Amino acid sequence: MNERNLTKKIQLLKQIQPEKDWVSLNKRQLLGFEVSEVKASFTDQILEVFKIGFNYKLALVPLAIILSLGGTIGLSQASLPGDFLYPVRKLVDKTGYLFVSKEDQPKLGLEVANKRLEELTVIAQNNQSKNLAPAINEFKQSTIEAADKLKPVNSLPELTKEIIKETEKFRENKEKIEALGVVVGDTEELTQALSRIVEIVEGQINDLNDRSLTDDQKQVLEQAKQDFEAGNYEKALEGILILSYNQE
């Protein structure tokens, strides 16, 4: 008798089964319910499917995706134009516009332009000649976008201190990169937009000049004029805003 036949013979013992009535009764005594209840209802089956969603193995999949996405975004923030991950960094910057109000978009446009200028400065300082051309292109594109976002800023209510701050930062960054001998080329659109910002501040100073002011207010205006002439537009705007609110 070979092993297969022997196994078959042993398996005949599978016929030994407990009586069905006893199985059912024993279960009822043990758990206190009828056997028929054991079959899961349709609702239970649906719930079971949802429970699977909480299974830790499945939960790891979205977690891994989130972590890898977060990691990629994090790494991309250190990338420079011409690098593999740079498009991710650009995409993150662009996505930023979706999450800010219209009033804050001019500021964000200038922030992005400043970022591009800073990248350009790093490339120039490290003599990364390969990255220079794409960095200049990125910068130019960002100035066009920033100018576009600055278009709605035509009067004092739209002009915020943050915009002025970013404008000043932009001028400083531009001077820095030009000092490194990098010619960034024509950024006329943004230059014009920034000039308009300065003109708004200047126009406001002139407007306040024509109004009747108290001695204290005159002092504040005088200080704002001095700040404006010194190129400290942010401080000048601060003074203007104080006077404007007092006037109202």
Next chain:
Amino acid sequence: MDNLQKKFSKIYDQHVSRIYRFAYLRVNSKDIAQDITSETFIRAWDKFRADNPKSKVKNWTGFLYQIARNLLTDFYRERGKVQIISASYTPLMDPSMGLEEKAFLSSEVEQIKSVLSQLGQEQQEVIIWRYLDGLSIREIASILDKPEGTIRVICHRALEVLRKELSSLRS
């Protein structure tokens, strides 16, 4: 029926026949096999309800066999017997079978039952788990807390004994 009952109910359905058969082949009595099976599930249900994550049962098949095995050991210790001969007998055959077929099958089943009872306790258990319940060598090793190699040896020797005994019955 709460969630615990539902989960345990599934475990019960999956294992009740196997535990009963395991007990029956060891004691050769329907009543005692039923008692042991009942007690096995009562103990398992208590454990299931009190189960905390730290001591969670990972393999319910193995766990149930362990309980049944301990109960069988206690049973034999109390009775001071190696084998119980019971008057009760569970009909094993399908009622739709013909008389001739029933008689043949009965003799076959009785033969194998009789030969199996001649094996030692461990050999019986290994044969039941491996060839009746389809447990892997690893699972059996885990239940008996023995190396897999030892289980293979026990299995091989048990099969040899069965083969010899069955051949001698035929001749």
